[in-house]
Amino acid sequence: MFVSITDIDYAKSKWVDTRFSLQDGDEGRRKYAESHVTGAIYWDLERDLSNMTESAGRHPMPEKTALTKLFRTSGLKMDDQIIVYDDGGNPFAARAWWLLQYAGFKNSFIALEGFAAMKEAGFPIDNRVPEPLSTSVSPDWDETIYAPRQFVEEIVVGGTASILLDARSAERYRGEKEPIDPIAGRIPGALNFDWEQLKKEGIFKLDGIVKERLYTVVNPAEEVTVYCGSGVTAAPLYASLKHSGYENVRLYVGSYSDWISIEDAEIEIG
Structure with missing residues (x-):
């Protein structure tokens, strides 16, 4: 579920940045472009973690095919330790984490503290966009x-x-x-x-x-x-x-x- 940054082994983890603002849909991407945890990929609430073309609520569930593609292009494997973060105290990392849990990535966690605390704690930070190697991962959906x-x-x-x-x-x-x-x-x-x-x-x-x-x-x-x-x-x-x-x-x-x-x-x- 939640994990404190004091208990995270950076080198053994894959990182997902989910910073977002419901008032400004581009804010999270701007923040990510400025700086993020080194190696972190970015998942957007409305482009990646929702299917905004559907009518089932304001942030509808993505289709399984779209999620599978997201996981594969993000370079994820089922046994990866995955740390998802936002600005801290926000719901966006939890949304991504729930989707990972739904897909069977049981070794995934929500960073308790946000990006600013990670930067202050000395986690490596840069603005380079990683290019992970795609995988052929097949989610194990937990209905x-x-x-x-x-x-x-x-x-x-x-x-x-x-x-x-x-x-x-x-x-x-x-x-x-x-x-x-x-x-x-x-x-x-x-x-x-x-x-x-x-x-x-x-x-x-x-x-x-x-x-x-x-x-x-x-x-x-x-x-x-x-x-x-x-x-x-x-x-x-x-x-x-x-x-x-x-x-x-x-x-x-x-x-x-x-x-x-x-x-x-x-x-x-x-």
Whole structure:
């Protein structure tokens, strides 16, 4: 899940830079072009980690063929140790990490601290774009961590025993405020855990306080399906649940923006 930069062996790892800004889609690429961890490749949230031509939410799941091509051109092998980073405390590295987990790259990790901390710690930094040798890697897809819309529909009608956990702010969860999506509210039956609670001073917390807060919302023995607005900020909540000992966790990549995309979608408010 998460790993501190103090525990990373740079030379034994492959690096993925995922810095991005939802307000400025080119910011991450500009930062990468200026400087990055030596040898790191760049994955863009909207060009690589989403299929923006689809209508299943604001950041739809990429097709498996596209992901396979991404992994191969990135020079990845199934047994590689892969470290994914962003600016720290952001959801973008977690999104990339979840996709790696989904594809079976189990030796992949989210750098707890961001790029600035890595630079300060003395990690090698440059602005050269690497040209990794392509591989013929074949992902081993783990469908047990993925929740398609149909799976969530089964939860809502009581056909599947999984707890829906909404990673958005309490105001958006209750439908009091909706700055992005056209319809305010939540998926029926969902509980709430604002993903911002996972952070302190710009990085994700791994102490017992987060675990205790999660335990007060959902039992670790139950299966949990996390979602947010577009599937991005739910990724660090997924990672934190796994880090806290929750064994059965799924991510609804389409999330609320996909849920309300069909006519007469059932929602709750209040």
